[in-house]
Amino acid sequence: MLCLNPHAIEAGQTMNTSEKTRIVGAPVLRKEGVQKLLGQALYVDDISREGMIHGATVRSTIPRGLIRSIHYDERIDWDAFTVVTAADIPGKNHIQLIFADQPCLADGVVNHCDEAIVLLAHADKHKLREAMAAVRIEYEALPAVFTIEESERREQIVWGTDNLLKSFLLEKGDVDTVWANAAHVVEGEYRTGAQEHLYIENNGMIAEWSEAEGVTVWGSLQCPYYVHKSLLAVFDLPENKVRVIQTETGGAFGGKEDFPSTLAAHAALLAMKSGKPVKMVYDRMEDLAATTKRHPSRIRHRTALDKNGKLLAMDIDLATDGGAYSTLSSTVLSRATLHSPGPYVCPNVRIRSHAWATNTVPYGAFRGFGAPQGIFAIECHMDEIAVALNMDPVELRRGNFLHDGDTTATEQVMREPVILDQLLERALKESDFYAKREHYARENASSAVKRGMGLAAFYHGAGFTGSGERYLNSIAGLDVTPQGKVRVLVANTEFGQGTNTILSQIAAEAIGIGYEDVEMAPADTRVVPNSGPTVASRTSMVVGKLIERAGLQLVAWLREESGLEERYSASEFFAACARYGAAHGEVVSLCRYEAPPNIYWDDKTYRGEAYPAYAWSIHVAQVAVDTNTYSVQVEDFWAVQEVGRILNPILAGGQIEGGIAQAIGYALYEKVILQDGHMVNNQMTNYIMPTAEDVPPIHIFFEEIPFQHGGFGAKGIGELPHDGPAPAILNAIRDATGVGYHAIPLMPEDIFAHFIAHEINVETVSA
Amino acid sequence: MSTFPAIRFNVNGEDREVRVAPMKRLLDVLREDLGLTGSKEGCGEGECGSCSVRMNGELVNSCLVPVLQAEGASVQTVEGLAAAGKMHPLQEAFLQCGGAQCGICTPGMLMAATQLLSVNAHPTMTEIREGLAGNLCRCTGFTRIFESVIAATAKNREERIEEPAHAR
Numbered sequence: 028m029l030c031l032n033p034h035a036i037e038a039g040q041t042m043n044t045s046e047k048t049r050i051v052g053a054p055v056l057r058k059e060g061v062q063k064l065l066g067q068a069l070y071v072d073d074i075s076r077e078g079m080i081h082g083a084t085v086r087s088t089i090p091r092g093l094i095r096s097i098h099y100d101e102r103i104d105w106d107a108f109t110v111v112t113a114a115d116i117p118g119k120n121h122i123q124l125i126f127a128d129q130p131c132l133a134d135g136v137v138n139h140c141d142e143a144i145v146l147l148a149h150a151d152k153h154k155l156r157e158a159m160a161a162v163r164i165e166y167e168a169l170p171a172v173f174t175i176e177e178s179e180r181r182e183q184i185v186w187g188t189d190n191l192l193k194s195f196l197l198e199k200g201d202v203d204t205v206w207a208n209a210a211h212v213v214e215g216e217y218r219t220g221a222q223e224h225l226y227i228e229n230n231g232m233i234a235e236w237s238e239a240e241g242v243t244v245w246g247s248l249q250c251p252y253y254v255h256k257s258l259l260a261v262f263d264l265p266e267n268k269v270r271v272i273q274t275e276t277g278g279a280f281g282g283k284e285d286f287p288s289t290l291a292a293h294a295a296l297l298a299m300k301s302g303k304p305v306k307m308v309y310d311r312m313e314d315l316a317a318t319t320k321r322h323p324s325r326i327r328h329r330t331a332l333d334k335n336g337k338l339l340a341m342d343i344d345l346a347t348d349g350g351a352y353s354t355l356s357s358t359v360l361s362r363a364t365l366h367s368p369g370p371y372v373c374p375n376v377r378i379r380s381h382a383w384a385t386n387t388v389p390y391g392a393f394r395g396f397g398a399p400q401g402i403f404a405i406e407c408h409m410d411e412i413a414v415a416l417n418m419d420p421v422e423l424r425r426g427n428f429l430h431d432g433d434t435t436a437t438e439q440v441m442r443e444p445v446i447l448d449q450l451l452e453r454a455l456k457e458s459d460f461y462a463k464r465e466h467y468a469r470e471n472a473s474s475a476v477k478r479g480m481g482l483a484a485f486y487h488g489a490g491f492t493g494s495g496e497r498y499l500n501s502i503a504g505l506d507v508t509p510q511g512k513v514r515v516l517v518a519n520t521e522f523g524q525g526t527n528t529i530l531s532q533i534a535a536e537a538i539g540i541g542y543e544d545v546e547m548a549p550a551d552t553r554v555v556p557n558s559g560p561t562v563a564s565r566t567s568m569v570v571g572k573l574i575e576r577a578g579l580q581l582v583a584w585l586r587e588e589s590g591l592e593e594r595y596s597a598s599e600f601f602a603a604c605a606r607y608g609a610a611h612g613e614v615v616s617l618c619r620y621e622a623p624p625n626i627y628w629d630d631k632t633y634r635g636e637a638y639p640a641y642a643w644s645i646h647v648a649q650v651a652v653d654t655n656t657y658s659v660q661v662e663d664f665w666a667v668q669e670v671g672r673i674l675n676p677i678l679a680g681g682q683i684e685g686g687i688a689q690a691i692g693y694a695l696y697e698k699v700i701l702q703d704g705h706m707v708n709n710q711m712t713n714y715i716m717p718t719a720e721d722v723p724p725i726h727i728f729f730e731e732i733p734f735q736h737g738g739f740g741a742k743g744i745g746e747l748p749h750d751g752p753a754p755a756i757l758n759a760i761r762d763a764t765g766v767g768y769h770a771i772p773l774m775p776e777d778i779f780a781h782f783i784a785h786e787i788n789v790e791t792v793s794a
Numbered sequence: 795m796s797t798f799p800a801i802r803f804n805v806n807g808e809d810r811e812v813r814v815a816p817m818k819r820l821l822d823v824l825r826e827d828l829g830l831t832g833s834k835e836g837c838g839e840g841e842c843g844s845c846s847v848r849m850n851g852e853l854v855n856s857c858l859v860p861v862l863q864a865e866g867a868s869v870q871t872v873e874g875l876a877a878a879g880k881m882h883p884l885q886e887a888f889l890q891c892g893g894a895q896c897g898i899c900t901p902g903m904l905m906a907a908t909q910l911l912s913v914n915a916h917p918t919m920t921e922i923r924e925g926l927a928g929n930l931c932r933c934t935g936f937t938r939i940f941e942s943v944i945a946a947t948a949k950n951r952e953e954r955i956e957e958p959a960h961a962r
Contacts, residue, residue: 056889063897064885066832066872070898073831225932227836227844228898277834277898278932311837523896523933677892681938685895688935711841711930719926719936 051536051739054677058527058547059275068275071231071247076304079233080109082297083155083307085145085162086317087137090386090704091171091185094135097145100161108158109148109301116296118263122288123256128186129352129389131261131292137166138185139351139386140705141317143289148297148305171386173704175325175346178383185351186384192349193357193382195364197633199436200375202331205340209331213412217328217404218770219753221348221699222321222692224393225716226522228277230286230318231308234294241268242295247276248287250560251518255552257288258295273550276522280689281392283522284562285354286318315709319391320699322347322359322382326367326404331375336418338373338427341436345380345401350389356382359390361492363397365637366750368436369405370447370486371427376436387704392562394686395749398487399693403771406483406754411767420758421460424484425451437637442625444732447484447643450667453728454482454645458665463649464762471763477652478662481759483751484645488638489743490565493628496620496639503558503570504577504617505534506548507604513538514548515574516617517558519566521547524745525678526566532674533571533738537578540597556617564743567674568640571738573618581616623736640734640742644668646687646751649723650759657775657782661691661756665726668747672733672740679744680727686748688722694753696721698772803864805830806874816862820854821845823861824871832872832901836930843929846902847871853909853928872901875908884908884946893942895933903929907943916947 062068097112099105113120113134120134121127133144145162149155170183177183178190186192206212232246241264248254251271258269271291276283290307297305309317324347331340345367349356360382368376413420428447434440455461460480467478490496503517515534521527531545548554558570582600584607585591591603608614628635649663666683673679696715700708708714733740753771761767766781781787798813805828812827824830824847833856836842840855847856848870875882884907887893894900903926910917910925917925922943923936931939 057892057894059897060889060894061881063894063900064881064889064904065876066830066901068897069831070834072835073825225930226896226898227842227930227932228834228896229836276896278896280932310835311839525895677938681892681895681934684935684937685933686935689932710839711837712839716930716932718928718930719923719939722936725935725937 048536048739050532050542051674052672054675055528055532055542057525058531059521070228070277071233071245071274072308074233074245074274076233076235079304079306080148080150080301081152081155081307082146082148082294082305083159084143084293084313085147085159085164087133087140087142087144087164089137089166089168090140091138092136092166092168094133094137094144095165095167098163098165100163103158103161107149109297111146111296111300112144115300116261119260121260122292123260124253124285124288124354125357126353129354131289139388140703141388143293146293146297148301171704173385173387173701175348175383178385179346179381185386190384191381192353192384193360195360195378195380195633197364197376197378197436199438202340202342202375202377205331205375209339210334211332211416212329213332213415214327214329215408215411216769217326217407219324219400219403220772221323221390222393222697223315223699223714224278224280224282225714226278226280226282229309229311229314230283230290231306232287232290232294233304233306234291234298235304236295236299241270243270243272244291244295245272245274246287246291247283248273249279249283249520249522249562251520251550251552252557253285253560254288254291258291261292262295271552273520276520279522280394281396281562282319284392284560286391311711312709315714316706317388319354319389321393322349322356322390322397322400324363324400326400328404328408330408330412332412332416336416336423336426338371340375341368341373343367343378345378347382347397347400348385348387348390349382350385350387352389354389355392356390358492359392359397361397362488363401365437365488365492366398366486367401367405369402369409370429370484370643372429372433373436378436385704387701394689395746396563398746399690399750399753402483402485402750403753406485407757407767407769410758410761414767421451421455421482428484435637437634439636443640443734445643446669446730446732450643450645450669450730451484453730454647454665454667457667457726457728458647458649460647467763475654477654477763479650479759479761479763481648481650481755481757481762482645483755483758485750486641486643487564487743487747487750489568489640489642490638491563493630493635493637496569497622499559499620501559501569501573501620502556502617503573504556504615505574505581507601507608507614511601513540513545515545516548516555517570517574518550518552518555519558519561519570520550524682525675526561528678529567529674530571530574533574534578536739537575538582538600539595540600544597564746567741568671568734568737568743569620571674571741572736573620575738576618577616580618581614584616639736640671642668642670642742642744642747644747644751646755648752648755648759650756650763652760652763652778657778659695659760659773659778661723664723664752666748666751667728667730669730669732670744670747671737671742672731673729674739674741679729682744683727683748684725686745687725687752688717690749690752691722691756692716693749694756694771695773698774801861801865803866804868806870812861814861817860819857820847820859820861820864821856824856830871830873834898834901836898841930842899843906844899844902846905846929848905848909851912853906870905872904875904882908884911884942887942887946891942891945892938893934899929899931903931903939907946910943911947917943
């Protein structure tokens with residue numbers, strides 16, 4: 028069938044890969060696509076186990092306080108229920124992540140609304156609901172803090188000794204010597220709100236427990252070995268007594284990175300106490316109220332420039348709201364810090380960043396992981412600077428772009444090609460940026476609908492930050508089944524982004540067999556090695572490279588030991604595998620992570636190679652602001668990017684489009700409303716994401732520069748597209764209306780309030 | 795639960811009978827009593843459309859339909875799209891064009907697209923956007939879903955979609 032793709036990927040024009048490939052780069056079909064289209068793919072709620080009962084969670088209704096007592100109303104026959112509290116935890120009452128401050132179940136104290144206190148299980152879901160309402164918890168309320176400002180004042184200490192979850196100080200040059208002699212100093216403050224992942228499949232888990240087998244969980248999750256590690260601590264079990272199996276996962280976006288560890292422990296505690304399999308699947312209201320969201324941020328910029336608009340100094344003060352426990356706040360803060368200076372050269376940079384504790388549900392991983400916050404601020408600030416200097420925002424950026432050989436704020440030398448100028452040119456040309464901008468400037472004067480063009484330039488570091496990949500020390504590989512298939516052995520999970528497909532392509536390409544000769548081993552900790560979490564845009568680059576190496580290694584072994592010829596067919600390959608298997612008992616090729624050479628990173632000073640590779644992008648937004656309704660419509664969108672080698676053009680395009688749509692929601696629609704730290708709009712009815720009628724045409728263009736340390740030249744792609752839309756849209760709104768807004772989500776009521784406050788009169792003629 | 799009166803309706807061409815609480819959601823009856831887990835619950839309040847099925851030729855959110863309303867009705871779910879081991883042209887198009895990523899909205903999206911094409915064989919882009927506006931997808935940004943529908947209508951022109959009789 029011909030796919031009518033008006034935005035077909037126009038790669039190849041600048042391809043400089045010398046390596047011809049058959050399967051990598053081809054639009055092969057999604058590996059698990061047929062089951063998904065037939066409705067046969069099994070998500071956790073589609074699975075039932077013999078004798079399975081259902082679990083539910085009783086949660087705190089206050090943001091902070093001491094638990095005085097728990098009453099179980101006598102109208103319920105409690106003997107028919109399984110009841111679990113912190114007292115039932117056999118091991119440690121904490122969720123093991125970076126730190127161990129978050130309890131699995133609240134014990135004597137609660138630090139946020141919707142914190143889990145009591146777990147119930149029963150065969151009948153309706154009776155469960157009745158029982159939940161019959162558990163009454165008495166508290167002694169303590170004062171709570173809800174904002175970054177309240178937390179940093181430290182009048183109430185709600186975490187540790189100072190409310191500070193993490194801080195970084197990054198310094199390059201000496202910013203303080205610059206201000207006095209600078210031609211221009213421009214300041215600005217930028218704020219971003221929380222954002223809900225809104226994966227369409229809510230969090231869910233099934234758990235079983237037995238003396239012989241220990242704990243087994245099946246669930247919707249990104250990181251099987253995170254869940255595994257956490258369950259080991261909660262149950263005090265040896266590694267072979269905990270088994271984690273990922274079920275088909277209906278979207279994640281970071282929202283199933285750390286939270287499943289908590290839900291798995293809850294379901295498993297109920298399974299252990301009841302002796303039965305227990306399913307816990309949240310409904311939408313519970314998922315929205317109780318699970319992680321994107322960190323809100325407040326970022327202040329003070330920037331010095333010379334008379335020509337060259338950056339002289341950047342002083343950045345970055346603060347995030349981390350919520351009640353530390354979870355991933357330290358690493359999110361790290362990525363926010365490292366992305367906050369933008370893709371520019373500046374000799375003097377100081378970044379002070381802090382993650383503050385508040386009495387809200389802990390904020391967590393979400394596509395971009397701090398980068399969208401940092402990039403929102405710098406890219407809005409660049410337009411603010413352009414206004415202050417009376418410069419074209421495009422030329423201001425162009426004059427400060429990083430190039431090959433330049434150093435970043437961490438003094439990382441750009442050794443790989445940086446083609447921002449080329450990406451910018453392409454974006455300007457494809458969007459017809461200047462002509463449109465001029466046209467709208469003329470038209471807007473006599474129209475109630477004001478149109479404008481805005482732009483953002485940015486990078487996204489691929490893989491774990493700094494020394495992260497070395498600590499992860501991932502292992503991944505391949506084996507060959509008796510049925511004559513190569514199986515990919517990774518703990519990296521498929522949740523829509525295409526892990527199954529791209530890793531199968533890489534394996535097939537490296538070995539020289541067909542895509543259909545490769546299958547994925549189940550993401551089951553009993554079957555697959557720990558190839559690290561499925562996060563941080565690391566799967567294509569880091570895990571992809573491990574699979575490429577494992578494939579080449581296997582072929583080399585077969586040549587040495589099993590008589591594989593220089594040229595071979597798939598059947599000759601599998602025949603050689605059979606001979607190898609007969610000699611060795613199995614055919615397994617595993618590889619361990621090796622850092623690219625000359626990588627240096629100092630965790631103390633935050634200096635060195637922050638990321639092994641960067642993806643680069645320019646986004647252009649065209650918006651229409653209706654000055655009668657104050658609504659903003661993104662009418663058209665262009666995204667030009669360099670993400671290394673494109674492994675699969677359909678999947679790559681889908682990642683970019685999906686990320687942009689999600690980020691349009693971040694900018695204009697999605698507002699988490701908290702009252703006393705509890706989300707009150709915890710429904711799809713009043714937490715609004717972009718629909719089919721809201722998403723503009725998205726035009727995507729890839730330039731490909733293969734990265735030799737990534738799987739067949741790939742860098743990271745998944746998070747990049749969420750970084751640019753919000754600032755590009757707000758810059759376009761500035762172009763349309765002349766008003767620079769500094770906070771997202773930017774709702775119609777915010778625009779209305781600004782127009783009223785500033786007595787802005789607009790033409791009321793219709794468009 | 796045999797105390798409940800029988801409710802009879804046709805699902806994907808087969809006559810079915812259930813004895814369940816009459817206010818039980820059609821979605822739960824399909825998933826729990828009839829074993830058709832293709833239809834998904836995303837929100838439980840008719841906002842996301844992942845539970846969309848066709849009932850008597852109309853698109854409905856099966857999380858909002860008490861099963862008693864289905865008495866005598868003809869219901870089509872995602873499991874009823876493929877016929878004789880061959881995927882429906884829309885399923886084929888979604889597969890080819892990347893219209894499904896995580897797959898959780900896909901069954902509902904396919905039913906909405908089937909409904910759209912059943913009343914409008916060659917929809918414009920605006921009509922496609924309107925026709926799918928009740929179905930939320932968080933992965934794709936919708937672009938490739940639109941392309942999938944267009945590709946299926948292009949195939950439509952060549953082959954004509956043969957709709958199974960029960961899908962009227």
